[in-house]
Structure formats: structure tokens, C-alpha cells
Amino acid sequence: MTSTHTDVRFGLVPLVAPLLGAALVIEAAGATCIALGLWSRPAATVLFGYLGIVSVTLHDFWNQHGMAAGANMTEFFKNLGMMGGLLMVAAYGAGTWSLDWRRMRRGAPPAAPSYERT
Secondary structure, X not given: OOOOHHHHHHOOHHHXXXXXXXXXXXXXXXXXXXXXXXXXXXXXXXXXXXXXXXXXXXXXXXXOOHHXXXXXXXXXXXXXXXXXXXXXXXXXXXXXXXXXXXXXXXXXXXXXOOOOOO
């Protein structure tokens, strides 16, 4: 297994397996929650923070040269766009087709506080 410049710089080589496991759980659980619309606001907030950390630490195109800089710049700005979408979900919720909306209509307490005007 080869280590990347980021792994060596931050001393993360022994932590690769646990960090990959944590990333898998965060991404899978967050995507499932947002897709179903269940606890979508907290999930979007967690994914927003996670994606911000990943973008700055792993796609640091400003420290690279050549084709690697171009590829990482593409990934960085792609992640920035996804962060904008996650911020919208965190602010406005998942919408009327979500499971959170159905729970709220039945009278159950919402999974996250609602900021919508009634």
C-alpha cells in the first residue's frame, strides 16, 4: 500500500482503515437519511461539515502542480457545489415528500426543529 502526500503530512497512515470505515458510515447513513427525508436536516448538517473537511484536506489543489492540480480543483469545486445543496436541505428541510413531513402531519414531533412559517 502506498501512502499519499496528505497521509504522510498529517500522520494518518495507521488510521486509514478506521477513517475509511467512519467515512463509509457517515456517507451511507447521511445519504440514506436525505434520500428518505428522515432526519434530513441533521444529516445534511453532518455531511456539510464532513465534506468541507474532506475538500480542504484531500483536494488541496493550491498546493499541487500540473494535471494533479486540475483534477483536484475539479473535485474541490464539485464538493463545494454539493455543500451548497446540503446547506439548502439543512436550512429548509427535505420537503413535502419526506418522511419527516409525514411524521409532522400525523402529529409526531419532528426529527429536527422546523423553521418554516405557518
